[in-house]
Amino acid sequence: MPLRQLQYPLNMFKILKYSFFDLMRSRWSYVYFMFYLLLGFVLLFLNNDISKAVITLMNIIIVLVPLIATIFGVMYYYNSKEFTELLLAQPVKRTSIFLGQYLGVAGSLTLSLIFGLGIPFLCYGLFRSMVIWDFALLLVVGGFLTMIFTALAFNISLSNENKIKGFGYAVLMWLFLAVIYDGIFLVSLIVFEEYPLDNFSLAATMLNPIDLSRTLILLKLDISALLGYTGAVFKQFFGTNLGFLVSLGTLILWTVLPISRLMLKSKRKDF
C-alpha cells in the first residue's frame, strides 16, 4: 500500500515538529541563543577584525557546541522517557519516534546557533566582507558538531537505563574528545618524533570530529601559522581543496554512523 509507506516519514515529521516546538520554547534554548548573540556582538565590536573574530569563535564553537549538544541530548532523552513510552504505544514506527526526537533536538540547537551568531554578523555588515564564506563554514561545522554530538548522546542514553550513568558517560565522552584526545595526540607526537607520523596524525584527526572540524576551518581560512602539525600534513597530503573535501566527507560519515546505530538500537531495545 503506498499510503502505508508514506505514513512512515510523515509520522517522523510530526514527532519532529512537536519536539521542536517544545524545545524552542524552553528557557535553555533562549539562554543558548542569547549566549551566542552576546558572544557575537562582543567579539565583533571588541576586535575590529572579522577574520580574528571568526578564529576566536571557531575556538569557542568547537568545544562548546559539542558540550551543549551532548548535555541537551542526554537530558532530553531521559526527561521525555515516559512520553516516549506513550508514543511507542501509538501506531508509529520506532525509528520515526527516535529520529523525530533526535532531529527536533539537533534542529533547535542548530537554529539557536545560527540565529545567535548570524544576527550580530549581519549587523556588522557581513555581506560587505569577503569573510562571509569563512563565517558560513563556521556555522556549517557548528551544525555538524551539533548533529554528531546529539546523536552520540542519544546513543549513550539508549544504551544506559540509569540516568546518572548515562549522563556520566556522555560528559566523559565529551571530555575525552574535546580535551584528553588532543593531549594524548600531542604526547604521542613527541614520544614518537623519530618516526614518520604523517599517516598516524591523519588518522588520528579523522577519528575525532572536533579535531576534524578545526582542521576543516583552518584549511579554509588558509592560515598556515595556525594549521599546526596535522593541518600541515593535511594540506601537504591532499592539497587545500581535496583536504577540505575529504574532511567534509569524514564529518558526514561521523554524522551518519551514530544516526544509523541510533535507528538500529531503537529497533531492538526493550522499554
Add this chain to the structure above:
Amino acid sequence: MNNLDLDVENGGIYAVLGPNGSGKTTLIKSILGMVIMDDGQIEVSGQSIKNNWLYRKEINYLPQIANFPGNLRVNELIKMIKDLRNKNNRADELIQLFNLNSFLDKKLSTLSGGTKQKVNILLAFMFDSPVYILDEPTTGLDPAALLNLKDLIRKEKQAGKTILITSHILQFVEEMADQIIYLLEGKIYFRGTMQSLLKKTHQTKFDHAIAAIAIPSEHV
C-alpha cells in the same frame, strides 16, 4: 516471564493483578510491543504483533506515569496525538467531561498531577479502539473524576470493548473487573471471576482473598 498462555475474549474488563515484580508491566509492554519477546507469540485482533506497528491502531493505552513535554500546551499535545493516529475522536466531549477547558492553553509543566492524569485519560479514551490497556488509571484523580472514569470504562465495556486494567486499588478492581488474572513470578497463578477467587481461597472479602492467593497452602 515464561510459559504464559493467555487468551482474552472480546469484551469485558480484565484486571491484571500481582505483587511487585510479578510481570504485570512486562505483560502489558509485550502486548504493546515495547518489550520484544525472545520467544512466543502475541496476537491482537488476529494480527501478529511481530515486526508490525499498525496493529497498535487497535489499542488505546493509558500509561502509569503522566509525564508530557513541559513546554507544549494541553491543546497542542491533544492535537499531536490526533495527528499521529489520524482517526475519528471525541476529544471535545472528554474535555467537557473532565472540565479541562480552562487548562487547554496552559503549558503541561504547570499542571498538577491530577490534571495531568485527566489529560492522560483523555488521550487514551479519545479514540474508538477495540482494546484498552489501562495502567493504574486511578492515580491522583479526585472523586468526581474517578466517577467519570468508572462511567467511561463501563460504557466502553458495554460497547463490547476489551479492557485490561492493572491497579493497586482493590476496591476499584472489585467494583469494575469481570475477571481477575493473577500473576506470580511471570506466570498466571489464577484466572477467573471474583466468585471463583473467593471460593478458591475460602475468603469472603476480596482483599483477603488477594492476600491469601499468593500463600500456597494444602487447601488450595
